[in-house]
Structure formats: structure tokens, C-alpha cells
Amino acid sequence: MLQPVLPDVQLTPTLEDARAASIVLASAPTALKNAGLGAMANRLRENVDSILEANREDLVRGAAHGLTAGLLDRLALDGPRVAALADAVEQVALLTDPVGEVVRGSTMPNAIKLSQVRVPFGVIGVIYEARPNVTVDLAALALKSGNAVVLRGGSAAENTNRVLVELVQDAISSAGLPRHAVQTIDPLGRAGATALMQARGYVDVLIPRGSANLISTVVTEAKVPVIETGSGVVHIFLDESADSQWAIDIVHNSKVQRPSVCNALETLLVHRASAARLLPGVLGKLTEAGVTIHADARVRALYASAVPATDEDWATEYMSLDVSVAIVDSLDEAIAHIRRYSTGHTESIITNDLANAERFLNEVDSASVMVNASTRFTDGAEFGFGAEVGISTQKLHARGPMGLSELTSTKWIVRGSGQVRA
């Protein structure tokens, strides 16, 4: 840890308040934190009208500024969505508190007792875009894990986020927790985001949530530790021995069930020996669902309604009803293709060959590697974490879906009785 570097005069008071709040939160009992979460859920339910009013302002301004339909949908709240946010906060209260968990421990030969325990990070920064649900989710997850959080939610959702943060602050303060445990720096604009990325000594970890562009900017500009969450150029490989019904169902589910999310399928690779057997059924079902098939020449020879894939397609995270499809000559070629184009999120092989399954699991270097399952299962809730902070595509600290434990660090507790080192 370096000594704190003053990032930007405007931001410093916010960060000092966050640090002070984090010290109180670090030793707050679980029951108190849960009371704060309960109060948050109640305030959200009691103030639906003012939340929706602020949200309408953002939506009107967003439409006037030409935000895409997808962004406007992410931004939009309504009664059921606010209720779902409140429910999610109550779910977080039910989760096990990770703080204080003893990760490992031992008694040293000289009788010193050693234990490694989970502690909060301290101050978490979050930079995200046009998603008011992230404001509430991250406030709840940070509170439960004993961390103060500084939120930068972007100008598009500024009114909504301001109201949400005020409600959250009133709630936690009414429960006896420090108001500044949750703060927004949206009023500081872009300069605030930049200062947050550089606030060494004030921000213990920074989590970007949003587009590949936003994440890339944060990762390259940040001088504080970052957890990269992520973009997913997700692959499925249909091996020579793939069961045809599994291939049809898993590919359809991975691509179509929710195409706008990071664990959705983007590229399908097919072993040449199974292409003629599998592709008509697999691609036919995708076409029925309205998916555009971007394919190489060999695939197009088997499936005429596909459009030609460009080099760019293999590296594209469509997040839409599009998929790129290529035929490969071997498992090795499939693994090489994945190594070249994958963002390291999720890849799945459909096969009945045990040796090929094991090779794929061992040799594909992604956060989540699957055999005969839909890529949509890479998800905190599906993995049993109860809530999800995001999906990490980096290898440091956390990889794959992140739960509450991933919002903690550890410290070593050393209990002696006068021992010195020989």
C-alpha cells in the first residue's frame, strides 16, 4: 500500500468520508448490516413514485439525446422492477456474511496461533452505465460485505441514481450505519470518474460494469486495483461425437434464451466430421428463432441461408440474435480458434468422447469451461452464490461469477505469548 495520493480536490472529501465509513462498517455486526438492508428494501418500496418520477426525467432526456432502445430499456424502471430491486436487497440480507470467515489457520512450532480471516476491502469504486439496478445491487452487496462504496453511474441515469442513493443513505443511516457508506459521484461528471480511477490509497478495488469500451478504458487508465468484468466472446464446439439433440438444445438455449448478456453464445465451431449430420438441425432451429448465421464457406455449402462471416465476426460479441459459425478439422483446431478469439469468459464442448471432454476442460483457458451444458449457466445465482457482483474475466483475485466472498480480502491474525524469531 502506497501512501494516499490526492486525486482531485473535488473528490477527496467524498473519498475521506468513504474511508471513515468503511472503518465503522468493517466491525459492524451482521445483524446491524442486515437491519440496514431491511431498511433499504422498505425505503425503495415506500418511494416508488419519486423513483419513477426521476427515472422518467432520465428517459425523456435519454430519448432526446438519441440513446438506443437497448440502453433506454436498461435505464427504465417501473413498479415491478423497483419491487424486484427491493426483493433483491432482502435476498442479500439472507446470505451468509463473509466477513470473519477463517480461511485457514495453524499453530506454528513455537506455539504462535496463526489464522487467515476474511475482512472487507474497505472502499470499493464502481463505474457503470445507465443501469439503476447496479446502484441498488452494489450498494447492498457492498454493505453486506462491510465495504463502503463510491458509485459513478453515468449521466444517462443521473436523476434516478441520485434519488436511489438518497433513499439508500436515509435507510442505512436510520439503521444506525454511516450514511457515507454509499455515495454517488455522478455530479462530478467524467472528471470524477477519472479521479476515482487514480485515487491510490483511497480506493481498494475498482469494478467497472458495462460495455467492452467502458471496461477497456477503466482497465487501461486505472492506477488503483481493478477487477475486470465481462465481455464474452463465448464459444461452443460440436465435437465429432456430439449428441444431435443436445447440440440443438444447448446451442439454441445458449444463443437465444437471453442474447444480450455476456454468457450468451457468439461463435459455434463444428467438427467437419459431424457438420453434415448436425448443422442443418442446429442452424435450422436458430434460424426459426430469428438468428442471423454468419458463416465460413464450408458452413455455407451445407446451409445456404447463412451470410458470409468476415474476419471481424470471430472477435465480435454480438449480444444480439447473430452467431458466427465455422467448421474446424479437429479438436486441436477448435482449441486454437478459441485461444485466439475468446475473451476467456465461457466455452462449452458438446461431445460423448471422454478423452476429448477432458482435453477441452484442461486446455481451454477460460473462467468457465463446460461439457454438455448451456453457456448460460455461468452465473452467480446458478452457481449458488445467491447474488452476483459481476463475472470476472481476469485471473487475479476472482475468476468467473463473483459473490460476496469476492468482495473481501483477508488478513493474518497472529496470536503470540512473547515469541521472538531465532
Place this chain on the structure above:
Amino acid sequence: MLQPVLPDVQLTPTLEDARAASIVLASAPTALKNAGLGAMANRLRENVDSILEANREDLVRGAAHGLTAGLLDRLALDGPRVAALADAVEQVALLTDPVGEVVRGSTMPNAIKLSQVRVPFGVIGVIYEARPNVTVDLAALALKSGNAVVLRGGSAAENTNRVLVELVQDAISSAGLPRHAVQTIDPLGRAGATALMQARGYVDVLIPRGSANLISTVVTEAKVPVIETGSGVVHIFLDESADSQWAIDIVHNSKVQRPSVCNALETLLVHRASAARLLPGVLGKLTEAGVTIHADARVRALYASAVPATDEDWATEYMSLDVSVAIVDSLDEAIAHIRRYSTGHTESIITNDLANAERFLNEVDSASVMVNASTRFTDGAEFGFGAEVGISTQKLHARGPMGLSELTSTKWIVRGSGQVRA
């Protein structure tokens, strides 16, 4: 994971070789990696003369360039030091291989089998200064944990490191492992170090080892994930109830046993109610050992031979026979002082008061927090890790002494039988 960014044309071939080697290493059996380590130890023992010859060149040049005695000592090898390096490599072979360890797992409600397993990071970069032992230690630790390593050891040790890396490469290659699993980029000079810090997509984690300046440069300039290792402004607090013999022994051991290392004591805080009882004995023993006492006015009133401490002293990691000493009015003031000046490495309280001990353990936010023990115990070997990569003073991924496990990431293995998400 972003797509690879080409850092510097000179460095790219090295990093591509490292990546290729890392793929082979990731699935190399433990027995093969241990054979490589055995071969490394043998080559070092068989080539002491050529190692010492290269080292003499570095020492002569270093002396001509005016390197300090401390740096020259770190740089210097002799027969026993090379033998110790070889022994250390063999010790690494005896450690448990972390790769493949199942960290946690479960069966999902839909019968999918889920497990989180340890995997190597891939390519580790190390930037360090004038310490040939780091070359061999990190090569061995990276190999055992299945990682390729790219070393930048600094110009002062360039000849020594070149010979060491050649011997290591010959050894692992003779054992059937890829030669490029261990590489040095010293010939590229400073530009190579800069490019290594920016090699996103090629370097999975970068570890700086050395002075506070070097670490600070790497942390602020790097665009790849970094594990900050560390500088230690280490504190001991003598509470009102401290046992006087424990205070004398622990302070002496923490300061004097090896003053040049990061877990050595730098600042002693004393409760005003115990100052008159404890300071004469504690400081007297330090003075006998040749320690210069930099003290505030209240301490100097009790111990006349102390010199006045400046504001800068409280933030200084002396790494020498110097210590700063202050009297505080309470445990709260001690904790506040530590919060302000500590680098988050190690702090210890000497006390017989249970409540104060627990408060200190809970409220001091450092990698290692102790009661009634010497700060010198924050060490991988003392903690039972068998070997130490460094001591992390950041909160992300690893905190405190890092062993082999801290050189790994994890991945999620998902084994299904046709499941799709509802």
C-alpha cells in the same frame, strides 16, 4: 481479458514464446516439473565457476558505478550462496503442487457438477533489482506452479542473470520442458521493462520486487494486473499493561535481528501510562545494539540520548539500525497513528489486556496483525508455506506472505449431460 495489445516489437517474440511455453506447462505433470527443478539444482551446482565469474564482472562494474555497499552485498554471490540457491530449488520440488487443487464444488439442482480448480496464471512477469537469488527463486516457483516467467532483473546483475537463466533453460529443456518457460528481457534494457508493464493480453500478472521506488513505478505505470509487494513501515504498540520483558525482547528482535528487511520494526508507539516503566529498558537494549532512537519530545524527556524525530520519520522505512518512537495517550491514538502512517504490512501490540488485544486485531488494517509476537514472523517460511514469492501489501488476490497457491488462478469446471437454462 482484452484481446492482446502488441507492446513493443522487440518484446513480442519473447512474450509469444512465453505464452506457448505456458500452455505446455499448464498441463505438465508434477513429476515432470519436479524433474526440471532437480535438473536446475544440479546445473547450478555444476557451474559455480561460470556463475561466480559473471557475478564478478557485475560486481566490478557496480563498484565502478558507485553502487552502495548494501546493493553490492545483495548482488554478490559466492560458493555457499550458490549452493543455498540450489538447495532452495530442491525445496520447491518437495512442496505440494497447487495446480489441480479443487477449491470448492457442488452439484447444482439440475445435476450439473460444478468445481473450482486451481490453474496456473499463464505468464508471470517479474521486475526486480540487483538480486540474482530472485532470478533462481522465481524461476523455480513459477515452474512448480505451472507458469512461464519473464524476468527483468536490472542492469546491475545483467551478467549474473544471463548465466543463471541459460543454466535454468538448459536444465528444464534437458528434463523435457519448454526452454522458454523461463526467459530474461534484461538485454532490452529499460524499454523492455516498460513494454512488459504494458503487455496486456500477454502478461497475466506482474510482480515487482525491490525498493519502494521501483514498486511505486510499476504500480502506477503498469497496464497489466500487478501484485504489489512490500515496503513495510512496521509498528509495535506497547500498551499500558505490556509485560516488560516481552516488550524488551520483542522490540529488540523486531528491530535488530535483520534490520534491512520489510518486516523489521520501524516505529514504536508507547502508551503514556507505561512509558516511564517500559522505555528505559526497551530503548536501552536498542541503544546497546547500536540503534539510533528518533523520538518525540515526551520520549526524549524520559530517554535523553534519543535524537528529535521529524514529521518525515513517522513515514520512513529505515531498513537500518534506526527506529522512531512516540508516546500516545490511548489505544485509539495508537490505532489512528498506524492508520495514518502504516504501509499495511505488519503491526503488533504488546499487551495483557484482552479487550485491547481484540480491538487492535480487528481495527488495524494490515496484512498481518499480531499480539505479543515479533513482527519478524510475517514470512512465508515462518507461516509454513515452504517458500515465499514475496509479501503482498495490497488487498486484491493475495495479502501477506505469498506461497505457491498465490501464483495460481482458478477456473470453473462445469460437467453437464445436456442441461439448458430455463
